[in-house]
Amino acid sequence: MKTHLFNIKYLGIILMAVFITSCTDDLDRFPTNALTNDAQFSTIEGYKQGLVGTYLQLSGSNNFFYRGYWELQELTTDEAVNTWGSHKTTHLDWSSDHAESSEAYTSGLYLITLCNNFIIEASPNTLSARGFSETDKSEIAIYVAEVRFIKAYAYWMLLDLYGNPSFPTEETLLNSEIPKQIKQADLFDFIESELKAIDGELKTPRSNEYGRADNAAVWSLLARLYLNAEVYRGVPHYNDAITYSKKVIDAGYSLESNHAWLMLGDNYQNTNEFIFTFNYDNGNIESWGTTNVYALGASGVPASINGMSASWNLYRVTPSIPALFPSNNPNTDQRAVFWTENDEASRTLDIESLSNSKHGYSIYKYRNVDRAGASLAQNNIYNNLSDIDFPVFRLAEMYLIYAEAVLRGGTGGDMPSALAYINKIRGRAYANNPNSTLGNINSSELTLNFILDEKAREMMWEGYRRTDLIRYNKFTTANYLWAWKGGVKQGAAVNSKYKLFPIPISDILSNPNLTQNPGY
Template sequence: MVLAIATFSLHSCTDDLEKVPLNEATADVHFTSVTAYKQSLAGAYSRMAYSTFLRYYWSMQEYSTDMAVSTWNDGGDGIYHELAWSADSPAIANVYTSALTMITLCNDFINQSSDELLTKRGFFGADVAEIKKFQAEARYLRAYCFWILMDCYGNPPFPTEKTLAKSYPPQIKRADLFKFIESELKELDVLLVEPKTNELGRPDKAAAWALLSRMYLNARVYTGEERNTDAITYCNKIINSGYSLESNYAWLMLGDNHLNTNEFIFTINYDNTNKTWYSTNFLALGPAGVPASINGMSGSWSAFRFTQQVPALFPSASPTIDKRALFYTTGQTLEVNKVTTSTDGYSAYKYRNVKRDGTPLTQNNSFGNLSDIDFPVFRLAEIYLTYAEAVLRGGAGGSNATALAYINKIRGRAYANNPSSTSGNISAAALTLDFILDERARELYWETHRRTDLVRYNKLTTGTYLWAWKGGVKAGTAVDSKYNLFPIPTSDLLVNPNLKQIDGF
């Protein structure tokens, strides 16, 4: 019943999103056990995993940068890379509506798990405590979706459990939304379970700390105020909670990467038993040229490749030195002379639907070609990189020596499959902000970080860093700074009188 909320028209998304098709009698019949509450919460998780959300969010974050060009140029991929979208671009509405749908599901769950309704429905003691844990997770998922809206769209609509019954939610300013998310996550620091004690794919306190650290690192973009000391504080909380790097970089994005519990903090989980193309399928099948013998599934869709600027960040285009350089070069040229030519630009086999020993995953579905690769929303390597950047940006509570040690752990794994190795070590003098940006590209490529990183460094729209076909020009060109954000879709502006467009669109 809760999943019925997700059915709506893209042409009137906010109007539909804010009308919950549950009356109190129906809800009372449904929410009769802890199991029923857990199943309802699963609706929000399922929406995140098995809708178009991840694939289109990835597109927004990677195609708009040096990290990817699209052979197909469909779904807005071309306008992303050219940095030429408008409020009328259909692709802009996808992530927007997906995030708002998940927020609505969470808002309804928060209402259905209120103290008043739990008492009315006869829950008490341990059952109430368990349902309240579910409620905390719903609030976390909502906070994560609000962060995406804040990061991508600036001043989005602001539906909460208190405004759920209203036709049109208010609009919230970016800095105010930052404060709301921050407050929510700090409250959840008490309500979520301890780090590494929840079921796989369900958030715990470390997931809240990770989102806070990411927000604080980007706080100047969101609020105009540096919050690097706070970023360091929350990185330290995670680092001191027993996480460690996987020894082998290639293991991070395999079909059995559910084993990476020492490094993964929060994941979107996939199992090929669930029949859907909207999973990490696109990350294994999408890279151009990669054959079935490598990706563990079937032949490549030839969907995307890197610009030539990305391989240039590595010591070579093969993993003989830096094992993260998982570039696929056979039949591919380095230069992207034409965006839609599938052989222009190297791709990569970072995502492979095989086990650590190289054997394929058993396909428990009639399609015979679905991914088991979990997607890490947060992992420890990002936290190390955040710590180091926040220190270099003047944050207190950390040290340059510790930052260097964390970076060299990442590079030890990259160069020797051993975080304790000195093979990839850099010197203290080499640890600069520009180095961190490049190291983030090497470590986190195709993990939905790049656009946010380039905005933070003021390099997405400016001429300080150019890549092939940036702004629709082969050599790259600067574009209007308005493209640091995506506009609120025209379809929503037309139905919600509370919304106003950001400047420039």
């Protein structure tokens, strides 16, 4: 049975209280109601509520923030196409009024303002004025470090998607100022400095409550940030990517023995591999922005497999993804969980029409069942919600970052270690045993392109693909084509401007400090 680390009822309290005086378009700059804050943050319990509110806002438990981010990461690539909508996201053919990216942007700024408000209310002077004990102050200091991590993570998401977003801070919130715009390189520097500042202020790896960030989460985000530094900052940081991925690797984590266990309804047991998670529970979180989306969205997958109900018939993969595996079933590589069946008509590999949910295989990676295969009891009015926790960071990603950074010339690591880490991933995939040699590759096969393909196999539908393809210069160029890239079935190169999403028109119009990303 899953143990809850946060009392989920806190969510309604904090999210209703904090923005009661704010208008929708200005969540990044208007201060909150002081009386409301004084009431909310009068006790240590109130600060815990505020902390919970930031975690739940990040995870999409109260909105579609992470769901929006996931769709922008996947639907723009070969890993996913969607049945619904105009398909501009899949075609890489959006404009400055792109609704999907605007919603993610607004949700991200909302979360950042929530974090800024918490940090203001937890200042040393404010805590002293409210009469908190030294013990309580020490506990709240840990909360502040976690909120700063969440804020840095949210800013990393905005950096990755938009490059040059609005930059609300504690000062702009306190002074009711219109935020300035921050440029991509400067935002990289800010995120790096924030993460380094709180390194050591969170709890040590694997010692915090499940679902709360610790120092290993900070190192993981730094490793991810540094791997993409040449895209974000124009300067490679592969040495640093090795350093921080290795810090996580050496912190006592290990791969779970069975890859299928990673995305099940009882995956809270995967504490050997999971570094930081979004926690979901069907009896406490009633939202369609959680892992419901990935389990129920997979086209054609029946309730007997996904553990909940009939498919939404929403997502499929392009033919390029099954082509990365030795076969279209998991008999060899157990990560090849492609759904190829359909009760009414044959499901095709090729996608002749994006609007036809039977065109294209989907995957049954996310299943709301336990390790024994039994569906989990539903304790909600919808009778159709997910218990699958989402691993924001897991050890396999750190192995892949280490190996890629070594191959790109980073120092501080070595090829034998990189090969050993990759073969652990493959040993689990081929034999449910990270120490198996069944899926092993040799050193000559360990190339950058192999790492890109292996990451697609290992972390399919986990929200990485767009960022990876950009780093490999394959996202907008003709270097790699997939079905419906550029709006044509065979795929076509597109304008390089699509490596960033536009700053939403609503923010441009309401904030005179902003300029649009190039090309929009």
